[in-house]
Amino acid sequence: MALPTLRIGKYEIQYPIIQGGMGVGISWENLAGNVSKNGCLGVVSSVGTGYRYPNYVKLKDGRPVGSKYIHNKEALTRIIKDAKEIAGGEKAVIGVNILCAITDYDRVVRDSIEAGANIIISGAGLPLRLPEYAEGSDVALVPIVSSARALRVICKHWKKKYNRLPDAVVLEGPLSGGHQGIPYEDCFKPEYQLENLLPEVLKERDMWGDFPVIVAGGIWSKEDIEWYISQGAAGVQMGTRFVGTYECDASMEFKKVIINAKKEDIVLLKSPVGYPARGIVTKLIKDIENGTAPEVKCISNCVVPCNHGEEAKKVGYCIADRLGDAYLGKVETGLFFSGSNGYRIKRLVHVKDLIRELVEGIPSGQEIPQEVDLVKT
Ligand SMILES: Cc1cc2nc3c(=O)[nH]c(=O)nc-3n(C[C@H](O)[C@H](O)[C@H](O)COP(=O)(O)O)c2cc1C
Numbered sequence: 458m459a460l461p462t463l464r465i466g467k468y469e470i471q472y473p474i475i476q477g478g479m480g481v482g483i484s485w486e487n488l489a490g491n492v493s494k495n496g497c498l499g500v501v502s503s504v505g506t507g508y509r510y511p512n513y514v515k516l517k518d519g520r521p522v523g524s525k526y527i528h529n530k531e532a533l534t535r536i537i538k539d540a541k542e543i544a545g546g547e548k549a550v551i552g553v554n555i556l557c558a559i560t561d562y563d564r565v566v567r568d569s570i571e572a573g574a575n576i577i578i579s580g581a582g583l584p585l586r587l588p589e590y591a592e593g594s595d596v597a598l599v600p601i602v603s604s605a606r607a608l609r610v611i612c613k614h615w616k617k618k619y620n621r622l623p624d625a626v627v628l629e630g631p632l633s634g635g636h637q638g639i640p641y642e643d644c645f646k647p648e649y650q651l652e653n654l655l656p657e658v659l660k661e662r663d664m665w666g667d668f669p670v671i672v673a674g675g676i677w678s679k680e681d682i683e684w685y686i687s688q689g690a691a692g693v694q695m696g697t698r699f700v701g702t703y704e705c706d707a708s709m710e711f712k713k714v715i716i717n718a719k720k721e722d723i724v725l726l727k728s729p730v731g732y733p734a735r736g737i738v739t740k741l742i743k744d745i746e747n748g749t750a751p752e753v754k755c756i757s758n759c760v761v762p763c764n765h766g767e768e769a770k771k772v773g774y775c776i777a778d779r780l781g782d783a784y785l786g787k788v789e790t791g792l793f794f795s796g797s798n799g800y801r802i803k804r805l806v807h808v809k810d811l812i813r814e815l816v817e818g819i820p821s822g823q824e825i826p827q828e829v830d831l832v833k834t
Pocket residue numbers: 476477478479480481483502504554556579580581601629632633634635636673674675676694695696697698700793794795796797798
């Protein structure tokens with residue numbers, strides 16, 4: 458089947474695939490720009506942008522100092538503008554992912570809009586005040602939810618307070634990479650698996666309007682996409698597969714960690730954000746267990762729920778520093794997020810070939826031609 462287009466607000470995306478925003482350096486201008494250039498929606502992460510342009514920001518021990526510099530306006534502006542440039546210029550459509558939990562959330566929403574974001578995608582908490590922060594702009598607003606209940610709370614609040622509804626919603630299941638929206642135990646319950654959440658979320662959506670429901674978490678192939686579309690989803694959001702591309706902004710060390718990961722290495726980890734996060738068991742995780750992980754200094758003050766390093770001390774690591782190290786290619790001290798499918802990535806491909814595979818499928822018996830570069834060591 459030919460995949461349908463995806464409409465989000467006034468934007469029509471050629472293929473119903475969103476590349477999920479991936480924080481601290483995994484989806485910046487190169488990945489997002491190339492994804493949009495090839496007919497899907499590329500999404501820049503607004504988190505930790507100070508790492509992209511250290512010369513724009515104030516540093517201490519190599520870390521951006523405080524929320525102004527870790528989630529930096531000048532760096533984000535340049536990333537968004539460059540993503541658009543790569544995607545084809547001013548008219549290109551680029552999304553920005555903003556975690557509700559970050560410090561200065563409202564300011565980062567405004568920074569994104571000022572820099573030309575077309576679509577804001579926002580989760581890790583309920584983006585209840587997002588319409589207020591986006592007031593006066595025509596940016597499309599897309600919350601990420603993990604349940605029908607969360608969608609109901611958002612729609613009820615947005616309708617009552619701002620007389621508006623989401624332009625689309627991303628429903629994320631617990632196989633996804635990075636932070637989850639539900640407690641650890643729930644991630645294993647059948648009722649919280651993506652395929653079981655979708656019917657309830659569609660029913661909830663129908664109570665409010667006809668905005669698209671986009672599913673995320675564990676989606677790998679064209680068959681997966683077609684199946685979810687046959688179940689009523691309007692499209693998919695995918696993260697992990699895009700990490701396995703040459704264009705992904707992550708360091709080569711990050712890509713090697715994911716390529717070398719085994720199925721059992723990808724687990725749910727504790728995070729100072731207060732939700733479990735799916736990532737890869739590396740030396741850091743063992744050091745955290747043994748109490749020998751790098752000291753928590755809270756230089757960047759990156760997320761509100763961490764309470765200036767208090768939660769970080771409890772879980773044994775600073776999330777900004779550890780994700781920052783993964784971006785910098787420091788394998789020993791980096792934190793490497795991955796969806797449950799990460800172990801299936803065997804080599805890097807180009808974004809255009811990955812998208813071709815996802816929209817055309819692989820003809821049986823042969824693989825789509827692609828430049829192969831085995832980075833496995
Ligand atoms: C390395 C990595 C970092 C991520 N960072 C974020 C983030 O900063 N904000 C967010 O909303 N989602 C984040 N995600 C989730 C993705 O946007 C996407 O929804 C998810 O990866 C989909 O599941 P999949 O990886 O199985 O395709 C991240 C995922 C990965 C793999």
